Amino acid sequence: MMAFMKGRVLVVDDDTALAEMLGIVLRGEGFEPSFVADGDKALAAFREAKPDLVLLDLMLPGRDGIEVCRLIRAESGVPIVMLTAKSDTVDVVVGLESGADDYIVKPFKPKELVARIRARLRRSEEPAPEQLAIGDLVIDVAGHSVKRDGQSIALTPLEFDLLVALARKPWQVFTREVLLEQVWGYRHAADTRLVNVHVQRLRSKVEKDPERPEIVVTVRGVGYKAGPS
Amino acid sequence: MTGDSAASAPGRTGARPERPVGRKSAGSRWARILEGGLLQGGVQGSPVLRLLLRWVRRPLLPVMRLWRRNIQLKVVATTLLMSLGVVLLLGFVVIGQVRNGLLDAKVKASQSQATGGFAAAKQRADEAAAGTADDGTTVDDRSEQNVTSWMSDLVSSLSSGGQGAFEVVTLPASTGSDTGGRGRRASGDVDPTASVPEALRERIDSATGAFQSYTRIVYQPSAQKDSQPALVIGKQVNDPNGDPYQLYYLFPLSQEEKSLSLVKGTLATAGLFVVVLLGAIAWLVVRQVVTPVRMAAGIAERLSAGRLQERMKVTGEDDIARLGEAFNKMAQNLQLKIQQLEDLSRMQRRFVSDVSHELRTPLTTVRMAADVIHEAREDFDPVTARSAELLTDQLDRFESLLADLLEISRFDAGAAALEAEPIDLREVVRRVVTGAEPLAERKGTRIRILGDQQPIVAEADARRVERVLRNLVVNAVEHGEGRDVVVKLAAAGGAVAVAVRDYGVGLKPGEATRVFSRFWRADPARARTTGGTGLGLSIALEDARLHGGWLQAWGEPGGGSQFRLTLPRTADEPLRGSPIPLEPKDSRRNRGLNDAGLPRGGGEKAATVPAQPTGDQVTPMTSRDPIAPRGTAVPKADPTALPGNGARVVPRPASTARRQDDAPGAEGPPSEETGRAEESSKHGEASRGR
Numbered sequence: 001m002m003a004f005m006k007g008r009v010l011v012v013d014d015d016t017a018l019a020e021m022l023g024i025v026l027r028g029e030g031f032e033p034s035f036v037a038d039g040d041k042a043l044a045a046f047r048e049a050k051p052d053l054v055l056l057d058l059m060l061p062g063r064d065g066i067e068v069c070r071l072i073r074a075e076s077g078v079p080i081v082m083l084t085a086k087s088d089t090v091d092v093v094v095g096l097e098s099g100a101d102d103y104i105v106k107p108f109k110p111k112e113l114v115a116r117i118r119a120r121l122r123r124s125e126e127p128a129p130e131q132l133a134i135g136d137l138v139i140d141v142a143g144h145s146v147k148r149d150g151q152s153i154a155l156t157p158l159e160f161d162l163l164v165a166l167a168r169k170p171w172q173v174f175t176r177e178v179l180l181e182q183v184w185g186y187r188h189a190a191d192t193r194l195v196n197v198h199v200q201r202l203r204s205k206v207e208k209d210p211e212r213p214e215i216v217v218t219v220r221g222v223g224y225k226a227g228p229s
Numbered sequence: 230m231t232g233d234s235a236a237s238a239p240g241r242t243g244a245r246p247e248r249p250v251g252r253k254s255a256g257s258r259w260a261r262i263l264e265g266g267l268l269q270g271g272v273q274g275s276p277v278l279r280l281l282l283r284w285v286r287r288p289l290l291p292v293m294r295l296w297r298r299n300i301q302l303k304v305v306a307t308t309l310l311m312s313l314g315v316v317l318l319l320g321f322v323v324i325g326q327v328r329n330g331l332l333d334a335k336v337k338a339s340q341s342q343a344t345g346g347f348a349a350a351k352q353r354a355d356e357a358a359a360g361t362a363d364d365g366t367t368v369d370d371r372s373e374q375n376v377t378s379w380m381s382d383l384v385s386s387l388s389s390g391g392q393g394a395f396e397v398v399t400l401p402a403s404t405g406s407d408t409g410g411r412g413r414r415a416s417g418d419v420d421p422t423a424s425v426p427e428a429l430r431e432r433i434d435s436a437t438g439a440f441q442s443y444t445r446i447v448y449q450p451s452a453q454k455d456s457q458p459a460l461v462i463g464k465q466v467n468d469p470n471g472d473p474y475q476l477y478y479l480f481p482l483s484q485e486e487k488s489l490s491l492v493k494g495t496l497a498t499a500g501l502f503v504v505v506l507l508g509a510i511a512w513l514v515v516r517q518v519v520t521p522v523r524m525a526a527g528i529a530e531r532l533s534a535g536r537l538q539e540r541m542k543v544t545g546e547d548d549i550a551r552l553g554e555a556f557n558k559m560a561q562n563l564q565l566k567i568q569q570l571e572d573l574s575r576m577q578r579r580f581v582s583d584v585s586h587e588l589r590t591p592l593t594t595v596r597m598a599a600d601v602i603h604e605a606r607e608d609f610d611p612v613t614a615r616s617a618e619l620l621t622d623q624l625d626r627f628e629s630l631l632a633d634l635l636e637i638s639r640f641d642a643g644a645a646a647l648e649a650e651p652i653d654l655r656e657v658v659r660r661v662v663t664g665a666e667p668l669a670e671r672k673g674t675r676i677r678i679l680g681d682q683q684p685i686v687a688e689a690d691a692r693r694v695e696r697v698l699r700n701l702v703v704n705a706v707e708h709g710e711g712r713d714v715v716v717k718l719a720a721a722g723g724a725v726a727v728a729v730r731d732y733g734v735g736l737k738p739g740e741a742t743r744v745f746s747r748f749w750r751a752d753p754a755r756a757r758t759t760g761g762t763g764l765g766l767s768i769a770l771e772d773a774r775l776h777g778g779w780l781q782a783w784g785e786p787g788g789g790s791q792f793r794l795t796l797p798r799t800a801d802e803p804l805r806g807s808p809i810p811l812e813p814k815d816s817r818r819n820r821g822l823n824d825a826g827l828p829r830g831g832g833e834k835a836a837t838v839p840a841q842p843t844g845d846q847v848t849p850m851t852s853r854d855p856i857a858p859r860g861t862a863v864p865k866a867d868p869t870a871l872p873g874n875g876a877r878v879v880p881r882p883a884s885t886a887r888r889q890d891d892a893p894g895a896e897g898p899p900s901e902e903t904g905r906a907e908e909s910s911k912h913g914e915a916s917r918g919r
Contacts, residue, residue, distance in 0.1 A: 018594045025597055085589040106589040107596045107628055221651075 007052035007121050008032045012042045012068060013083065014061050022055065025110045031117070039063030043071050051078060053120055058084045058095060066098045073099030077156035079120035083108075096197035101158040102184060103194075119185030120158075134167035135215040135227045137206060146206065158183065159202045166216060166226040175223040199224060300522075301515045308511035309504060316500035320493075327492045331485045336460060340441070342395060343462040343478040346387050347439065350466045350476055353383060357469035376468050380414055387476075388416030395480045396446065398425060402434060402465055402473040418452035425477055429463055433475050439464040446479055458482040521549045525556050537564040574641075581638040585631055592628065599624050626762070633764035637747070640771040647690050647775050649800040654685040654694070654725055658716055661698045665706055673711040676702065680718040687725040688800040693772040697780065698727060700765045701792045705731035708790070720798070721808035728793040728809045736784025744782050745770045769794075779804060781811050788817045 009026055013019045014037045026033040036045035039062035046054065054072060058065035069080055082095045082103040092103055104116055130141035138147045141164055146153045155163065161183045166174060174182075176192040184194060203210045214227045295302060357379055380399060388397040398415040400422070413421040429442040441462040448454040463477040524541060531539045540560060543553035603621045606614040639645050655678075662676050669676050698716075705714040709731040717728045736744065743749050748763035766780075773780035776796050784790030795807040812819065 015590050015594070018590055018597075021594045021597045024601060028601070085586040107593040107631075110597045110600045 007117075008034065008049060009053050009055055009117065010046055010049050010051035011035050011055045012039070012045075012060065012065070013037065013055070013057040014059075015057070022113075025113070026117075029114050029117075037061075039065070039068050042068045046072055046076075053117055054078060054080045055117075056080055056082050056100070058082055058091065066094055069095065069098040069100050073156070077154070077159075079157060081116055081120060092191070093193055093197060096194060097201070099156070099201075101156065101198075115185070122185065132164065132167040134163065134170065135206075137163075137167075137215060139164060139167055148206075153205055155202070155205060158198060159205065162198055162202055163206065163216075166224065170226040170228075173219045173222050173225045179223065195224075301512065301519045304515040305508055305512045309508040312504045312507040316503055320496045320500055323496055324489070324493055328485075328489055331488055332460075332482075335480065335482065335485055336441070339395070339460050339462060339478065339480040340439075342480070343439065343441075343464075346397070346478055347464045347466060347476060349387065350383060353379075353386075354467055354469050358471070376470055376472075379469055380474070384414045384416055395478050398477040398479060400425060400430065400475040400477065402475055418449045418454065419479065420447045420449050423447040424459075424479060425461055425463065429461060430475065433463050433465050437465060443482075444479070446481055458486055518549065521553060525552065528556070528560070532560055532563065537567060578638055578642040581634065582642070585635040585638065588631060592624075592631065596624055596628070630762040630764070633762040633768060636768050637764055637771070640768070640775075645771065645775055647693070647800070649688045649690050649776070651686050651688050652691045652694070654687060654689075654718055654727060655681045657691060657695050657698060658718060658727060661695060661702050662716060664699060665702045668703065669706045669714070672706055672709065674706050674709050674714055676706070676714045676716060678716045678718070685718045685720045685725050687720075687796050687798045689776055689796055690772075693775065694794075694796070697769040697772045697794055698729070700769045701727075701729040701794065704765070705729045705733075705790075705792070708733040710734065712789075717809060719808035722806060723798045723802045724795050724804055724807055725798055726793055726795040726807045726809040728791055728813070730789065730791040730813055732789035735786050735788045736782065736790050737786050741782040741784050741790075745780070776800070777802075777804065779807065783811045783813070783816075785817055 009031045011019050011022050011026075011033050013022065013035070016037065019035050019037065023033045023035065034045070034049045034051065036042050039060035042056075042060075042063065056065050056069055056072075060068065063071075065082060065084075069082070072078065072080060079102075080100045082100040083106060084091060084095065084103055085106045095103055101120060102116055104113060132139040132141060136148055137153070139145075140147075144157075144160060146155055146160065146163065162179065165179065165182050176195040179195050180186045180192065199216055200210075203213050203216055206215050207213045217225050217227045219225055357375075384397050384399055388395070396415065396417045396419045398413070398419055398421045400413055415421040415424075424444060424447045426442055426444050429440055429444075432440050439462055441460060444459055444461045445456045446459045447456045459482055460480045461477055462480070463475055465473045466476045467473055521541070528539045528541055537560070540557045541553040543550050543557065599617070599620045602617045606617040609617065636645075658678060658681065662678060665676060702714065702716060710733040712732040715728075715730040717730065719726050719728075745766050747767045750763065770780045773794055773796070777800065778794060778796035780792070780794050782790060782792050791811065791813050793807060793809055793811050795804060795809075797804050
């Protein structure tokens, strides 16, 4: 188990004390942290370190966290967890929309942080070969690919998980809370904005017309379900 | 306790009697008299009469309102009424004068005419008498025919003097024999008897002088002439035989009447014009004054509505212009001050918010370091291990405090947003109660839920409602002294309510309002054994307010307390009442136990949220309410349902304070569960909830 959990984590934070402390905690949990304190250098550090996950502080000197998040997301689907001191709606939503998979609000407990990181890395534990169909999409779970008419669609791991969760039970309507639990690994109710934002992002990639979704269908007042195959 | 879940739809029946029929402050004395006497239905006893009055009053009300509200109407109406009075008075005086003048001249002329006539008649009678004596014939023989023809001659000759200017009538003296010769005669088709009033005839009979009176000349039917007013002068005169008869001169007054009616008509027309003109002038004049006043009123309203840049238009240098200038100056100063205050408060809020945020990064480091140390405490010596525990515990508390501060500052900044969706309060309550169970077990308290048979659905922010209820339930358990805590749900009308009742130490007089203040503690001397930030109830109150709901407290010393959260069923619907009475049915007062050495009265039991602006005081509760209601009274509630006052919008408590002696969530040895509950409250602002 621990072997699966091992992962390289890039910590992008300008507060050296916090970064060091994060390093201590992460090492203690068996991760391999690397650090960068400047938003301008973050992307280079990311390319160099090739981390399995990025811990990203939103408030950075140089480029701010949102911008860094966008840049990383542009070239990689690696999980990004934001660290934020502000939990106001706008900040969080902007962060999520710029590509972050999850966020955690300061001050947090080490256990909480580790749980989040593990939840984001957990997906590597499920290599069972499986073929799914949702709408006109074909999903190869083990191969981590989504294809429409043979054309591959690039999804981040989180978006992929979301799509797979829906596709596995096309008859079921998923509430946001259930999706939070299955995809994000939250054990109790959390911020449903996570689901909303990521469903929008997923739709923008897999839907022919994101305005009229056919793959991920909204069930008003309940949640989401997979569109008919 | 179960019995008091009886809820009635708020705001239906209870509202009527209290509502003032009209604004008493406004309006003139007349309006007040009318209102008090006629409109208010001063008669208390008879319901029929009251009904009748109400029936009469109803159509009058709009008129009364217009009258009360419109000064222009008042002034114009008053001017019209008064000028009408003046014109009428003037008219009467003038007409009287004119009539007197006209009649005086006429009477004088008539009198001289009549006197001449009487003398002529006497003279002719004397001449005739002398003539007959000379003839030497017997009087008796001739007298009948002679007198008859003589009289006819007399009448026609006398009347020939004034063609139409007067008529002559002879009537027999009532004392004398009414024979044909001295019978009625009249010139110009006049009906002799009808034209001469009876009273005059009697007076002439009884005395010898000439008398006059006003009458109407009545003509013979054959003449087909209308009767006309006239002056009649009469005298008793002797005929040639020496027998008396009555001779009347009738002077028609039709000319004078015509003149008089002409004057009347002129005066009436002029008067009407004057009245209308005065009314119009009054209207114009009042408008000159009222228009700026109305403008000022309108602008004042807009100013108070927050549009501070509104100003009056000022023209000229008159008093109105001065009013406008003064008004504008006032508005400007007001705007300046408000802006200063706003800037100040914005700066302060941002400072608090920034401080909170800046604190978070180092706090995160400290927190993580503490946790690492805490994890490793088994390897330490006892003193260091205990220190590590204290460090971790107090960090928890520090974090909650910071989170609460941030949440409060968000409310203060008006940045709190409501994410309302239909939720079943029963689920929220169950979650909260489940979360509080471990704490309750340690305290030996049993938490009971009542009224959860059917769904209690309301449009609300589940995270906030849960935070409020968790706060209330944890507080109740903390202060319940091991006795049961009852959580009751109810829905009625447009409102849903959750009441949390404990039977612990309760609240002292006046505390029910203060519990919501920031950092307030019931007993400052009491050691802070329990954790809590001192902001829990303040945040809960703000949460309730954000929903347009109420959070109210009731308590009695030693008798426990009850906290009631009332929410509108739909987000934008104003609350009119609560389905659960604020004072529970099993309160000491309701059970009649108040004599048990406990002072009654005062403000100890009534409890309201700090300074709720709706002052609808419905029940006896209100009299004991320590906080005078502010602002205008509006929403009414069923008295049985709302024994306190309630407010839809609660003004922010200005000061700091806190409920009783602790906060929700934390206390000494925190169990895993409380830790979790507390943590969730701490992270509530992170909108992650728990």
